[in-house]
Amino acid sequence: MKLLDISEVVASSGLPASTLRYYESLRLITSAGRHGLRRQYEPEVIQRLALIDMGRAAGLSLGEIGALFGRKATPDIPREDLHQRALALDSEARGMMALATMMRHVADCPAASHMECPSFLKLLRVGSAHRARVRVRKRQAVRTPSRGRV
Amino acid sequence: MKLLDISEVVASSGLPASTLRYYESLRLITSAGRHGLRRQYEPEVIQRLALIDMGRAAGLSLGEIGALFGRKATPDIPREDLHQRALALDSEARGMMALATMMRHVADCPAASHMECPSFLKLLRVGSAHRARVRVRKRQAVRTPSRGRV
DNA sequence: CCTTGACCTCAAGTTGGCTTCAAGTCGTAG
DNA sequence: CTACGACTTGAAGCCAACTTGAGGTCAAGG
Structure with missing residues (x-):
């Protein structure tokens, strides 16, 4: 297969x-050679970038993504981890949808100001209580560095 | 009403x-006075913090949240904006759920490596194509500074 | 052969949202 | 009255994920 010039990968x-250079410095991707100074990439890099992209969308840091790749070209993520991530994503997504519902309700609510609408106030309390709990858990996770993985 | 000491608000x-001081420096909250040096807050600050929290969860920056409050105590967000935000949230949430579904599929997929599962590869392409489009839109938004609000 | 322009390197800068630090100030318990 | 400890300040630091800038190199077109 022909190599792709960096400009093609950009496109x-x-x-x-x-960003490509940055990812390379983090060893998330590798260039297959140079044409003069210009990096040339194997076509698979596109797939790899898509994978990185997906990891980011799933909430992974670049460091975590790098760890998943390990030394191999293909990630081979433990299936249990995938289930965990899926659960976390779902719950986050549900939270966002709840928030969206709430915003819609507020938008259509006849109360003059949002702060006078009882439903709004109730949802506000519930939502923030939830996020407060999450914050507390996070802080505990930081204080107890070993158990933090997902 | 009695004022709350900052320690109570923290609790x-x-x-x-x-963070409370930081928010105050951004004028997202106000302290009602001091007891010695200690900030005292009106009880409403709790609600306000919940509101800020909600805004963050909805993807707003602290600056945007401040702008929503304007000079008034209650936000009074234009209802159309709320609908827009709700739509954006929903679509993001749907994307996350799709990703979760995909991860579950991959976890249960019999292919030896994920990269050999055709469904995975297909979803990978679709997802990354979508995010690539979003990226392009964002960059255009930056280049064209005037139309960027949500 | 020479110019051009897209790439290169490495270091430093940016952004957002906080946190941390050193040094200082108070109210309160003893 | 004094010590304690929780707060205060302003400035600086931190983190991730990039981006930007200055100065350099190179392949290809004219």
Whole structure:
């Protein structure tokens, strides 16, 4: 297969060259060679970038993504981890949808100010209580560094 | 009503005092006075913090949240904006759920490596194509500074 | 051969949202 | 009255994920 010039990768991935170089410095991708100075990539890099992209969308940091790849080209994520991530994503998504519902309710609510609408106030309390709990858990996780993985 | 000492606000909001001071410096909240040096807050601050929290959960920056409050105590967000935000949230939530579904599929997929599962590859392409489009839109938004609000 | 322009490197800068630090100030318990 | 400890201040630091800038190199077109 022919190699792709960095400009082609930029075009087809939508990522700027600086980001590609940055990812390379983090060893998330590798360039297959140079043409003069210009990086040339194997076509698989596109798939790999898509994978990285997906990891980001799933809430992973670049460091975590790098760890998933390990030394191999394909990630081979433990299936249990995938289930965990899926659960976390679902719950986050549900939270967002609840919030959306709430915002719609508020938008259509006849009370003059949102702060006078009892439903709004109730949802406000519930939502923030939930997020407060999450914050507390996070802080505990930081104080107890070993058990933090997802 | 009695005022709340900052320590009480810390306890009931779950936010550290440093964050409260930070929010105050951004004029997102106000302290009602001091007891010695200690900030005292009106009880309403709890609600306000919940509101801020909600805004963050909805994807607003602290700056945007401040703008929503304007000079008034209650936000009075234009209802159309709320609908827009709700739509954006829903679509993001749907994306996350799709991702979760995909991860579950992959977890249960019999292919030896994820990269050999055709469904995975297909979803990978679709998802990343979508996010690439979003990226392009964002960059255009930056280049065209005037139309960027939500 | 020479110019051009897209790439290169490395270091430093940016953004958002906080946190941390050193040094200082108070109210309160003893 | 004094010590304690929880608060205060302003400035600086931190983190992730990039981006930007200055100065350099190179392949290709004219």
